[in-house]
Amino acid sequence: MDFGRFFVELYMARWALLQGLGVTLVISAIAIVLGTLLGIGVGLSLVYGGKVQRLLVRAALEYVRGTPVFVLILACYYLLSQVGIQLTAFQAGLVALTVFCSSHVGENLRGALLALPKGQTEAAKAIGLTFRQTFVYVLAPQALRQALPAWINTAAEMVKASTLLSVIGVLELMLATRQVISRNFLSLEFYLLAGIVYFLISFSIERFGRHVERRVALPS
């Protein structure tokens, strides 16, 4: 490993790599936000929806969960243009990641809500709270605390899944790294760098998650 040469090439490639990193972070963040919103809808449908709604959502959910995220990405990329929706690779990838995220968030939220003791709803009813009030003041705060570790894990998975977008041409960190290497052939060095960056991102997310968990933990 030639450190001198590496740092020269790194300096020359800095914008390309930073841009790639930026795309990774941005697309992951947007997918996490949109996927969480959609996932909340999925989770609520599964717990509180009518029979037909629950069946349809469950079927769609099992379909998404049974499909590898790579296939989701490829399918979105090739399919959506066919259906007349012209999307860039970035947008198609975003759709795929959002759907993937929502499947995890939905299932986690359902688990968290169902894990709440029935007595909580009964106690809330007993003091006269309506269903909406019960959900907002009693159930949701507890379910969210319960679902937090799994959500942090999902967020980390999203960043890892973003690497697959390089295959459909989204210029995130993996693809940016590969392009830089095609110019200077320092394969080991730049991939190691990318690996360290991914490690740091994932590690930081976990760290942040544990910090938040401690902050919102109930005194006991």
Add this chain to the structure above:
Amino acid sequence: MGYQLNFAPIWRSFDLLLSGLALGLGMAVLAILIGCLIGLVAAFAMTSGSPLLRRIASTYVTVIRNMPLFFLIIFAYFVVPLTIGMRIDKVHAFVATLTIYAGAYLTEVFRGALLALPKGLREAGLAIGLTERQTRIWVIIPVMLRNALPALSNNFISLFKDTSLAAAIAVPDLTFYARQINVNSFRVVETWTVCSLMYVAACTLIAAGLRYAERRLAIPH
């Protein structure tokens, strides 16, 4: 717009798709079997008395679990051969990477199962005169494996889905052939519907089979 559904190109190449599915399954099975061995060793290392062993195992787990699988695959296939100066077969590279990846996750599964064991179990084994090694083999591991079965099943299904990444380095799995058919026939809807349905069907069958196995192997209670 009039998109006519035409599944013919798919059915013509259905044998390819099936062979890809089988390859994916085979790779996943290999990865989980060897990964289990790695996981067991590392889990015992992490709960052992030796700080060095604990350090090595936990570093392995922390590093691998925080890396994207796709990154590891690219690294193994492109960088490692260049660095060591040897060519590596695609499938070997993929399975090796998947195995190391699986090992890290399985370490956590087994470590959790070990920690959940009643403390008296090991002592009961020693008390009837078994050595540490015998206790480990005949008492601890059997109970721990049964406790770990649900998590093991989940991991296996995940690994099976992860085999789709092999397509990115041109290993002829289901996703690779689906992509090929898609590109050659332009039958986008049909190709990806069949491809995803095959994965969903396979996962559902595997899950059902594993649940059955869990019930059969469960300690009666």
Add this chain to the structure above:
Amino acid sequence: MTNRVLEIESLHKQFGEVEVLKGVDLDMESGDVVSIIGSSGSGKTTLLRCVNLLEDFQQGSIRIDGQEIGYTPMPERRRRKEAEIARQRAMTGMVFQQFNLFPHMSALGNVTLGLTKVKKLPKAEAVAVAERWLEKVGMIERRNHYPGQLSGGQQQRVAIARAIAMNPKIMLFDEVTSALDPELVNEVLNVIKSLAAEGMTMLLVTHEMKFAYEVSRRVVFMNQGRIEEQGAPADVFRNPRSTRLAEFLKNAKF
């Protein structure tokens, strides 16, 4: 103007195919303290849960302070809208066997939630009311503690404060000491006794025979979905008329 706080008339309830309440009649006046005793499966808890509409019932009526709850009067008999049922539930207060405190709120928070969201009191007033009741049950010192930091007896006392702060017309107690360690039972029973002494109308389902004897104005014995015998504690406990009650009391070692 009747003083009847609670009027249960011909109450029938089914769980699927099984009839759990087979025509129950029960009246209570203001200040009455009624204990329901009986073996499990007798329907006593189900009866209690019908009064605050946690269970529905297929036939019969329940009136609280003259108002028919849960369903509109015959012959229409429609289930009332959720908002109205929620309002009717606020007329009763229930204390559960498993306490069911909201773990993510302090003791004070648990008591003020209903006051602010259901009774729509301004925050300062809600806190004042809540603190008055927490003091009554002896938990004022720990009003900022969370349920996870309290013992079972302490949690149950907060649960009593939570229910009674809503100023219900009748308090319902569902085996409230059954889940407590023995040494914590008395602190809860003493709170209930003091509430009874102040004239609160109370309907209790309980296994604590001695307590039922001491605190009740009337004791009701239920068996297989029906009220088999009722009367003053002295009569019911010392001179049981039905054989099943006599047998039940023998097993309960009263």
